[in-house]
Each structure stands twice: as C-alpha cells, then as structure tokens.
Amino acid sequence: MSANKWDERYNGEQFAYGKEPNLFFKEWLDKYEPGTILMPADGEGRNGVYAAQTGWQVTSFDQSREGQTKALQLAAEKGVTIDYIVGDLGELTFAPESFDAIGLIYAHFDADKKAAFHQQLDGYLKPGGIIMLEAFSKAHLDFIALDPKVGGPKEAGMLYSTAEIRRDFGNYEILVLEDAEVVLSEGEYHNGKGAVVRFVGRKK
Numbered sequence: 001m002s003a004n005k006w007d008e009r010y011n012g013e014q015f016a017y018g019k020e021p022n023l024f025f026k027e028w029l030d031k032y033e034p035g036t037i038l039m040p041a042d043g044e045g046r047n048g049v050y051a052a053q054t055g056w057q058v059t060s061f062d063q064s065r066e067g068q069t070k071a072l073q074l075a076a077e078k079g080v081t082i083d084y085i086v087g088d089l090g091e092l093t094f095a096p097e098s099f100d101a102i103g104l105i106y107a108h109f110d111a112d113k114k115a116a117f118h119q120q121l122d123g124y125l126k127p128g129g130i131i132m133l134e135a136f137s138k139a140h141l142d143f144i145a146l147d148p149k150v151g152g153p154k155e156a157g158m159l160y161s162t163a164e165i166r167r168d169f170g171n172y173e174i175l176v177l178e179d180a181e182v183v184l185s186e187g188e189y190h191n192g193k194g195a196v197v198r199f200v201g202r203k204k
C-alpha cells in the first residue's frame with residue numbers, strides 16, 4: 001500500500017493493530033537488557049512504545065505521518081518518549097552499527113526492495129546485536145483466501161520465507177527461525193489464523 005493508504009488506515013481513533021505489542025516481539029525483547037533499538041515500519045507504534053516502556057531507547061520510523069501522530073499519542077498515554085521519524089526507508093539513513101537491536105514486526109516492504117532494505121538495516125546493527133522478526137509467510141496467501149480479516153499483503157513477493165531470511169541475514173547466528181501458524185487478535189486488521197515466519201538472530 002502507498003503512504004497515503006497507510007495514512008487513511010491510521011487516520012481514525014482506533015489503533016489498526018491495537019495498542020498492545022506483538023506477542024513474539026514482547027517475548028523476545030523481554031529477554032534482553034535494554035539498549036538502543038530501531039523499529040522500522042513501526043506504524044502506530046504499539047511495538048516501539050512497548051520497548052520504551054521497558055527501558056529501551058527507541059528510534060522508530062514509518063512512511064506514514066498519521067502513524068507517527070498515533071504513535072506519539074500512545075507514547076504520551078504510556079508516559080514514555082520515542083524518537084519517531086517519518087520517511088521511506090529508501091530515503092532514510094542512520095549511523096552505521098549504532099543499534100543494539102532491530103524489531104521487524106510485520107514490516108512488509110515492497111517486493112523489489114525487500115532484500116536491499118534488509119542489507120541496509122543490517123548495516124545499522126552493532127555486531128552482537130539482535131534482530132527480532134515476525135511477518136506473514138508465503139503460505140499466508142492460503143489463509144487470506146479463507147478469511148481476509150486476518151490481513152497481510154496479497155502479493156507473494158512482500159511475504160517472507162525462511163530461505164529469504166537465511167539469504168538476507170547470512171551473517172547471523174540463528175536463535176529462532178521457523179514457520180508457524182498463529183491466531184492473531186491484533187486490532188481490527190490482524191484477526192484470525194495466519195502463517196508467519198519468525199526469526200531471531202544475533203549479528204556476528
């Protein structure tokens with residue numbers, strides 16, 4: 001979807017994916033001592049704000065200005081601050097090897113940019129840093145066909161596979177890499193049974 005479409009989705013009182021963090025992200029983030037974390041495609045900030053609540057210094061970005069407005073609202077509601085930049089990853093740069101962690105949660109990038117974006121993000125992570133990723137897998141197309149309320153891109157190229165993760169993050173020690181089925185209950189737009197890829201890796 002274009003930035004405008006995302007603005008439309010976020011331009012309401014409700015939080016499209018709820019205010020609670022993604023459960024897999026929460027489970028893994030909670031295992032680490034807080035440091036600096038980059039939250040690409042953070043949308044309305046449910047994950048970035050959770051990280052800030054647990055002591056992380058959070059830098060979020062997303063192409064949607066409405067996403068930023070909602071995320072800053074949520075941060076204020078929770079009494080925390082996050083740095084939230086509006087922009088497309090293709091036009092943003094961060095300091096090399098400056099983050100202790102990166103949270104890639106349903107960060108579905110355009111198919112033709114995904115691999116290059118992963119490489120770009122890898123450059124921002126410190127050696128020894130952690131990437132935590134949960135996103136819909138290619139098998140998810142079958143679940144969308146059964147029940148579109150589960151959400152997610154309908155384009156195979158925007159969906160994930162474990163093979164792509166191994167290729168894009170070849171220089172990582174793999175802590176988790178799996179295909180899984182989930183039952184999501186995240187706001188209005190992630191509801192029902194779906195197929196995801198999960199990855200936690202430590203940069204060598």
Ligand SMILES: C[S@@+](CC[C@H](N)C(=O)[O-])C[C@H]1O[C@@H](n2cnc3c(N)ncnc32)[C@H](O)[C@@H]1O
Binds near residue numbers: 017041088
């Ligand atoms: C499904 S939403 C997920 C939002 C958030 N991560 C969450 O889990 O609640 C996908 C987000 O990716 C953002 N996005 C997609 N491509 C992007 C890009 N190239 N640069 C910045 N944001 C992007 C969209 O604007 C949208 O907010």
